[in-house]
Amino acid sequence: MKVILLISYLIVGIISPIQLNNVMPIAEAATVELAEQSAIKVIKPSQEIITLNTVNSISLYDDVSTVINILGDPEQISSDSYFVEYEMYEYPNMTISFIDDTIDSVEVGTDASTITLDQVEIPATIEALQLALGDPDYVAEDGLVYQRDEAVLKLFIDQDNKQLQSIAFYHIAST
Template identity: 40%
Template sequence: MNRRWACVLLSSSLLLMGSQYTPVVSHSPAAEPPVAAVHAVGTVPDLPGSEQPIPEQPKEEVRDKHSLVTVNGISLADTRSDVIAKLGVPLEISRDPLIPELELYHYAGLEVTFSGEHVHDLAVPAEEGSLLLDGTSVAITPEAIREALGDPDYVAEDGLVYQRDFRLLKVYLNVDEGRIAVIRYYSLSNT
């Protein structure tokens, strides 16, 4: 990888992660008692002052907040009829110019692509301002996406990827303009 692309990837990831990004520092497992032992006894065992109260549990990880089952109410398991029942008749229907087997349903602020009868992927332009992740509204800003999804699982040359099982949400970045361009939701099998 040349130096220019490395700088692009780094600046892209920092753009989305925001300036408050701090690396995770791992602790030696030997220095801390097993969590199960703390819960079973109610105090920290075998340590001086073991009559301390149970330590506060770590907050649920950010990545567990959203499993990416739906984006804007659409699931990757939905069929054409499911999508029409949820969103109504599309404003326009077209074919993908590069892959004619894919059919695109254009809605206001959303594009749903079908392969056969099932959802192949969907795209939400950044101009929409927000999207629904598993029913929760999330602003299409680097800070809001990082707060909702945590750190990206992958950094690609054109954006950041969040993966939950086989479901992927990719935040495409326009590095030249320093902003998010579009968010695409798709299955790992469609890569």
């Protein structure tokens, strides 16, 4: 019985057309080519492209001097009254928190119109970020969480009005 099943699978495999990705009959390919020439292509960003290595050109592994080399001097440097070891470098539309010369987090405020993730500029809206990043890895009660290896990007969303409050970029060990 097993031999008959094996032979039938082999025959069906030989007789049925081979299905390969991106392979189509010549007539169908010509139709697609004509359609592509006359239409504007819309490419949806893939979450595989956005690996969360940088946000606004800043990596979680940068130190203070690297950040200053990239962004220039901050508008203001402040410290947290509760956590004195934190030092916040405030830039337009973005605050970078350091602990002992190491980045703890990068926060992008709602006044930013765009955010750059891995050198890809994206409108700073919930819809545009979801399109670029795909489905969130976690849905928290205060927002959407995207994790790529050790990096986490969280969209903080106001639960009452469903508006974006801020975007935080941090190392998973910080949670």
